[in-house]
Amino acid sequence: MFQKCKRILALLGAILLAGMYLITFVLAFTDPTASKSWLMASVFCAVVIPCFLYAYILIYRHLKK
Numbered sequence: 282m283f284q285k286c287k288r289i290l291a292l293l294g295a296i297l298l299a300g301m302y303l304i305t306f307v308l309a310f311t312d313p314t315a316s317k318s319w320l321m322a323s324v325f326c327a328v329v330i331p332c333f334l335y336a337y338i339l340i341y342r343h344l345k346k
Contacts, residue, residue, distance in 0.1 A: 305319045
């Protein structure tokens with residue numbers, strides 16, 4: 282059961298990251314003046330979101346025991 286949940290969450294995370302980059306790409310063409318800001322926000326989220334998820338998993342494992 283836990284493995285199935287992990288696979289679903291991993292797929293959801295991959296879709297979220299791909300969607301985030303797709304939105305950044307589209308917005309870069311619609312508003313070229315803000316494209317650098319959108320790219321920096323996208324890169325920031327690509328680094329920070331997985332770090333927060335990893336920290337959440339570590340805390341969950343520690344509190345579960």
